[in-house]
């Protein structure tokens with residue numbers, strides 16, 4: 001991708017320098033009514049001299065696999081020349097505006113965007129600050145994605161700071177340069193009065209921009225983030241950035257993150273920094289998004305770049321991209337000493353619980369979960385647990401299996417770290433393209449000296465995973481504390497609102513599933529006993545019930561009463577933990593130490 005694009009730019013420069021000035025695209029972002037959540041965008045396109053120009057807004061942003069229709073927040077789009085003479089504008093698709101430019105040298109487009117959605121991938125503007133998600137803010141000229149752009153920010157009068165991974169333009173205040181639109185769309189911008197502090201790690205200058213306040217300890221955060229940076233860099237052997245920006249949005253209750261080439265946006269809970277569990281969770285998010293600067297932003301599957309900003313970009317490899325990253329975020333915390341060995345093992349066991357206790361794991365292969373992220377993972381509904389699996393949790397477990405298999409096959413000489421380092425070198429540095437899944441598998445087999453077809457096959461099927469085959473080799477085992485117990489399962493999840501117990505989910509294969517309980521049913525009585533407001537009566541009945549018991553359940557459905565007969569099936573859910581293997585050999589113990597050592 002990179003090589004082809006460089007050639008195109010050189011060609012264009014040679015061609016245009018003799019005829020006309022190289023086309024220029026400049027943006028200016030200002031804020032007249034931030035309190036009403038608006039930003040004003042001025043886009044100046046010069047040097048094109050076309051009959052007409054199509055400008056487009058992306059429908060999605062890389063890293064977040066959902067068509068978000070950013071153009072729905074665009075309004076009052078107008079175009080004119082430098083003298084202010086209006087040019088006709090016609091909308092020709094949901095996200096395309098055709099401007100009749102009449103071969104004029106300069107086209108000035110003005111539009112407004114509305115932003116009031118709190119997330120790491122949508123615009124949010126209010127009187128305190130503006131977060132600009134670039135794919136939701138900047139339009140591109142159709143066919144000129146390879147083109148550079150310049151962005152000038154005019155902060156609202158009470159704001160004084162700008163944080164972004166874009167390069168500042170020397171001599172032009174508040175102005176930034178993007179070498180192409182892929183980089184522009186990959187560079188979020190925070191404008192306001194954020195608390196900015198910096199640290200150096202792995203030879204890279206890092207900025208943390210804290211938005212929204214919070215009870216964080218700056219010095220602790222700087223040293224803990226630096227430790228994460230050093231550990232992540234050690235895996236790949238090289239840190240490709242000179243500068244990296246963390247934009248942290250602190251809310252009453254926040255989370256989630258989005259990765260970029262030389263920056264990230266993180267959501268956090270404003271007052272969670274002094275709570276150890278919540279703080280370690282935040283560090284896990286830092287490790288996750290930072291790891292992505294190599295794994296997905298540079299080392300990537302062939303389908304994820306160059307991007308089509310007009311439609312879904314399908315890949316079956318998110319179990320590798322998000323799953324491996326989810327495996328390494330906790331492993332990096334373990335290596336930094338933020339997680340004890342046992343805490344780390346139980347976090348992994350948590351992934352097993354999530355995957356194995358979800359009925360969808362037996363329906364949807366994880367590679368298909370990746371392909372269908374656009375219509376399933378990012379669009380969950382009441383049946384999602386029955387029909388889909390997370391490529392984060394299951395991908396992390398497949399990564400664990402690969403890591404342990406390589407460790408065992410090489411007597412601890414190699415592991416998944418070595419695969420990632422070699423893959424980065426092979427595909428990002430040398431070949432300068434994404435990898436095909438079979439190429440990655442071949443590279444792993446080359447390093448491991450054994451086949452890993454079993455693990456890759458498991459990603460494309462719903463066959464059960466034999467965790468202990470891999471864990472035993474390094475002296476650990478997965479145990480199910482529910483094994484041997486005959487526990488009854490009613491099979492519903494509920495919420496209590498206005499004193500009513502309402503069904504929010506029905507588990508596939510449970511008594512409720514077989515007996516026809518529906519989501520949205522209100523549970524009123526069981527075996528003639530009225531269920532009390534808090535659901536305590538329901539719990540009491542279920543705790544004293546046994547497998548095979550029949551329950552007469554009175555429900556209200558759409559305003560009508562109905563009595564259903566439910567037979568309690570055996571609960572198939574497990575309660576998993578990972579513990580040291582009894583009577584492990586010295587070799588197994590030694591491999592386990594390599595796996596979990598700091």
Ligand SMILES: [Zn+2]
Nearest residue numbers: 288292322325
């Ligand atoms: Zn991720």
